[in-house]
Amino acid sequence: MKKIAIVYHSAHGHTEFIARHVCQGARSVTGVEVALVRAETIAGTPDDLLAYDGFILGSPTYLGGVSAPFKGFMDATGRLWRTQRLKGRLAAGFTVSSLPSGDKQSTLFSMFVFSMQHGLLWVGNPILPEQHGGVPYDEAANRLGSWSGLMAQAGHSAPADAFVPGDLKTARMFGRHFAESLLRVSVAAPAGTPVATPI
Template sequence: MNKIAVIYHSAHGHTEYIASSVAEGAGSVANTEVQLLQAQQLATAPDELLGFDGFILGSPTYLGGVSAPVKAFMDATGGLWRAQRLRGRLAAGFTVSALPAGDKQSTLMSMFVFCMQHGMLWVGNPILPEQHLGVPYDEAANRLGSWSGLMAQAEKASPAHAFAPGDIKTARMFGRNFAEALHRLRRAEPCGQTPEAAR
C-alpha cells in the first residue's frame, strides 16, 4: 500500500476543494492510501511526514508565493532536512489564485525548491491542454497550460461553484498521475525498500 499525503492550506475553502479533487484522483489508483492534511497541523508535528511515500503540496498564491501557514510548515521540516530523511520520496504541487496567471508559477517554484532541498523527486503536470483538441476552454484539462505543477483559477464564489469544470478534471487527473508514478517508483526499488531504508 502506497501512502500519499496531500498537504495544503486553504483560507476560504478554494484550495481545500482542489486538494480534495487531487486526493480523489490519487485514491482511484489501486493500493493507494491518501490522507488530506492541513499544513498548519503538520508544522507542529513534521515527523508525521515519515509515514508517507509521497507528498502533494497545495497553497493559494498570496502575493506571488505560498501562504504563511505553508511556509511555516516548510520551515518546521529543518530537522528532517538536516538528516535528509525525506530523500527519494515523490513530491508534486498545486496552487490556486483568482486570476488565470496570478504569478502562480513562482508559488510552484518555491514548492519545487523546497522539495529539491529535501532530496525528493518532483512530478510535474504532463497533461496536454485539451483546448487544442477542440474541447471548450472551460472544460479543457490543463486549460491554464502549467507543466511544473497543477494550477487552478477560483472565481469569487463558493468553492463548489468557483472553478471551471476543466480545473476539477485536471485536479483528478493530476492526482491519479502522481499515484501511478509513485507505484512505478516503488516497483523499481530494490527488495521493495522505501527510499529511506535503501540508503
C-alpha cells in the same frame, strides 16, 4: 500499500476543494492510501511526514508565493532537512489564485525548491491542454497550460466550489498521475539485477 499525503493550506476553502479532487484522482489508483493533511496541523509534528511515500503540496498563491501558514509548515521541516530523512520520496505541487496567471508559477517554484532541498523527486503535470483538440476552454484539462504542477483558478470572492469543470478534471487527472508515478518508481528491481558501481 503506498501512502500519499496531500499537505495543503486553504484560507477560504478553494485550495481545499481542489485538494479533495486531487485526492479523488489519487484514490482511484489501486495500491495507494491518500490522506488530506492540513499544513498548519502537521507543522506541529513534522516527523509525521515520515509515514508517507509521497507528498502533494497545495497552497493558494498570495502575492506571488505560498501562504504564510504553508510557509510555516515548510520551515517546520528544518530538522528533517538537516538529516535528509525525506530523501528519495516523491513530491508534486498545486496552487489556486483568482487570475489565470496570478504568478502561480512562483508558488510552484517555491514548492519545487523546497522539495529539492529535501531530496524529493518532483512529479510534474504532463496533461496536454485539451482546448488544442477542440474541447471548450472551460471544460479542457490543463486549460491554464502548467507543466510544473497543477494550477487552478477561482474568481475573487467566489464560493469555494466555483471552479470550471476543466480545473476539477485536471485535479483528478493530476492526482491519478501522481499515484501512478509513485507506484511506478516503487517497483523493486528484479532479483539478480546488477548494482551500479562508481567509476
